Amino acid sequence: MGRYIIRRVLQAIPLLFLLSIAMFLLIHALPGGADQVIFNPHLDAAGRAALRARFGLDQPLPVQYIKWLGNCLIGNFGYSFATNQPVSDIFAERFPPTIELFAIALSLALILAIILGTISAVRQNSVVDYILTTISYFGLAMPAFILGIFLQDIFGVQLHWLPVSGTETLGYTFDAFNSFFDRFLHIVLPTLTLATLFVAGWSRYMRSSTIDVVKQDYMRTARAKGVSPSSVLFRHALRNSIIPLITVAAIDFGSVASGATITEGIFQWPGMGSLFLNSLDVRDYPVLLAMLVVGAVFVIGFNLIADILYGIVDPRIRYS
Incomplete structure (x- = not known):
């Protein structure tokens, strides 16, 4: 039984990895995008750049995914766009x-x-x-x-x-x-x-x-x-x-x-x-x-x- 559990856990790791990629791409493909959510239309270019850097949106998508995945592995899911609270605290x-x-x-x-x-x-x-x-x-x-x-x-x-x-x-x-x-x-x-x-x-x-x-x-x-x-x-x-x-x-x-x-x-x-x-x-x-x-x-x-x-x-x- 112990070997079976270990084998199933090891099989779940690549499955979760593929699911995380699919979910990350799905969320970023939603209409509007993150920019439209966090940006105030009255912000100037400097304010937009600061917000993009704050949420890591100024980086290429693969880099964003790698950073997000690394943070997830230590229980850090980022910050809510709506309340600016840590997502882990909301959970x-x-x-x-x-x-x-x-x-x-x-x-x-x-x-x-x-x-x-x-x-x-x-x-x-x-x-x-x-x-x-x-x-x-x-x-x-x-x-x-x-x-x-x-x-x-x-x-x-x-x-x-x-x-x-x-x-x-x-x-x-x-x-x-x-x-x-x-x-x-x-x-x-x-x-x-x-x-x-x-x-x-x-x-x-x-x-x-x-x-x-x-x-x-x-x-x-x-x-x-x-x-x-x-x-x-x-x-x-x-x-x-x-x-x-x-x-x-x-x-x-x-x-x-x-x-x-x-x-x-x-x-x-x-x-x-x-x-x-x-x-x-x-x-x-x-x-x-x-x-x-x-x-x-x-x-x-x-x-x-x-x-x-x-x-x-x-x-x-x-x-x-």
């Missing part, structure tokens, strides 16, 4: 709320998807299966912004049970417990919105995989030996049927670096998704480029984690 402020939202929403979605997908497979072609299938199709077809607005209107506007935006109630001073409870209330609606979207798709994968597994010969053999249905399901079927779900979930977990753009925008959640929208709106190229690179690292990393989990879940899988 340090925006990343924790996104991690908080994704950790709760995706954990809840994973648990519900396994439970609902397994029930739907075991009760195949029953009323329960049809109901769960209908609910899943509803979740797949429902856009995130529509679902979020519905939840805001029902639980926030009509029932006044939950806050509809932000991370905390402004203008109040709470003790530790009430502050935690206030934070919890604010995260409920964005968590439900995000989790619903993932449960809808993941439960379909779980159902299809479980149906295939329960029809295998070793499952019939276990039942013929008199093994209880619960043991057959949990000890034999579940561990094998969850493998395809690991792949899908790992890719979705890898998207944490780019945040839940639509969900965070609806609920004004100050995470990476809303940062991406704001940066795209003002064409803040250093922030956008850093988000693309970090997102690629997370996707590759979580795919490696998925491969490792294959060997843990299924003892038949061995890496040499």
